Amino acid sequence: MKDTLILAIESSCDETAASVVKNGREVLSNVISSQIALHTQFGGVVPEIASRKHIEKINQVVTQALEDAKVTLADVDAIGVTYGPGLVGALLVGVAEAKAIAFAAKKPLVGVHHIEGHVSANYIENPDLEPPFVCLIVSGGHTHLVIVKDYGEFEIIGRTRDDAAGEAFDKVARAVGLGYPGGPKVDKTAKEGNPHAIEFPRAKVEGSPYDFSFSGLKSAVLNYINKAHMTGEEINVPDLVSSFQNAVVEALVSRAVLAAKEYGYDKLAIAGGVASNSALRAAMQEACDKAHIRFYHPSPIFCTDNAAMIGCAAYYEYKKGTRHGWDLNAVPNLKL
Ligand code: KG4
């Protein structure tokens, strides 16, 4: 059978990325131009600056992705691109680039949901993984518990009622002076701390066993810091972030494993930037082993934003017949 090559583009937040993916699973190239250093000085992503940087980098990143994969545009079967959710100005750069390439090279255009991309990252290194399975999606903007019924087909069974998991990591990191992006810094610092040093609240959403709430936990951490400042008590940062991380991990693992058991699935995957958290991966592996559930996770490079995951998702959409027209627009709040 003839191979199918997708050239994929991702620009929904602060990474300008392009990738060539073969048959939905094999990554031939994965180019990521990160803007993290640029946004660090502001303590978070500045949308206007992100858009301007994307426009500067996008052609270079796409050219590099084709070169690394040792293919030309003529070899590519379709152009995949993230068209939402995300920052509108950032998304528009990728969408306009993909449309221009598809038009000029006479290739089909396949718009992809960013979160479908995150879920699909699991297909890259797990050739045996096929739907249906349960997936916990934890990124900077999203916390969803879904059943992946088929490729690109999701049933949402739980979501956050307030902050996303990644957002909580970023806010707590900022409060203790670890800087941006908070997740990886908390992960590293927590390794030197005691996860049971401080007992933070574990929020439950009444009547919704699969929903999450992190704002109470975040407030508890901020109150702890304020109280310490007022009393002049010294804060043990590793203990503090380790205890916070432990509370987040417990909330995520307990609900995800409960969902797999209750809905009767023996496969559980995680996706999104927070899925690269080492404590989450370890706790999830342990809980899944105990429950005889197979646990899947992408390598850290495929957890945070990248275009390879968009190429995987675009492949399955392409196979299903999804095609977008020249009127494809960025949809900042695109629903799953
Ligand atoms: O998926 P992603 O790259 O972008 C979005 O689609 O939002 O996720 C970024 C989020 C940020 O909040 C970042 O702090 C968090 O993922 N993150 C982590 C880790 N690496 C990234 N959170 C916890 N532990 C990590 N190791």
Ligand code: ZN
């Ligand atoms: Zn993302």
